[in-house]
Amino acid sequence: MKSRQPPPPKLRIVVATTIVPPGEHDDAALAAQVRRGNALRIGLLEAGYDLVASLPADMFLPERIAQLQPDLIIIDAESDARDVLEHIVITSRDERRPIVLFTEDDTTSSMEAAMAAGVSAYIVAGLKAERIKPVLGVALARFRQEQKLLDELADTRHKLAERKVVERAKGVLMAHQQLTEEQAFQKLRSMAMNKKLKLSEIAQRILDVEDLLG
Incomplete structure (x- = not known):
């Protein structure tokens, strides 16, 4: 009788969320961020992923990522994500990881800057619970293919x-x-x-x- 193989370990994920700046529309911005955060959590839970932590995308992000050692990083940046990219560059400098960025920013310059910073998937207007699993699946496949090519090189x-x-x-x-x-x-x-x-x-x-x- 064949012994059962243990299930593969769950993918450990850290979510980095852009900080809502102070201003007149704090309540509306915070409410939108909460909705996006809930959609992310539901999508990750339904896909069977392990949400290790949800962190602010600030100057301490690289240090926290180094401590947690996640398998994948999700960035939730509703609007301008460029402020986050410098932290992501530092985060992925010593150890490459797949990074998925969900945003509403569809400008070409932001997309190009994100890909140059090491983002594996740049998803515009796609943060819905039912889309999380297929999006992460494609991002992981792309990252592994890129890593294979880099290793071969x-x-x-x-x-x-x-x-x-x-x-x-x-x-x-x-x-x-x-x-x-x-x-x-x-x-x-x-x-x-x-x-x-x-x-x-x-x-x-x-x-x-x-x-x-x-």
Whole structure:
């Protein structure tokens, strides 16, 4: 009889809400924010997500995000979201996370600024409980695809860097020991096997010694 697999952990979400500025329409703005907040909570609950915290999008947001370590960040910015973006840039600088921004701001400049800041999905006039699950699903899929491409790019760059190190080390051996390119490569391989190191690691050691000796 097959054992049951444990259910996947719930996605941990933090909601960052823009601060309503003081002014003549405080009551109406606060009421609208409460309605949007309720729609978010209902949508997250119905989708089975774990709402870890709801935070003001202020200067302390990056520190709180670092402490909570959520899987995804939702920004609820009814109007101008540009004030939030600088905090989001700091938040996602050290560790990338999917970020979904719900707003009523449909200007192209705001959208471009948000995407440049690392926002995965910019949703205009879409903060309704029934839309939360599909919107987050698309944002997560897009983020994972982007992360996969970034990882592949980083891996390619790493391999190219290792290849350059090996080529330089071969050149050192060829110059100092009058070896052919093939002989230098075989010597590198033999040294790496004897030391139980990667080819690039033994090559870097040779280069380090070369630098020390001048």
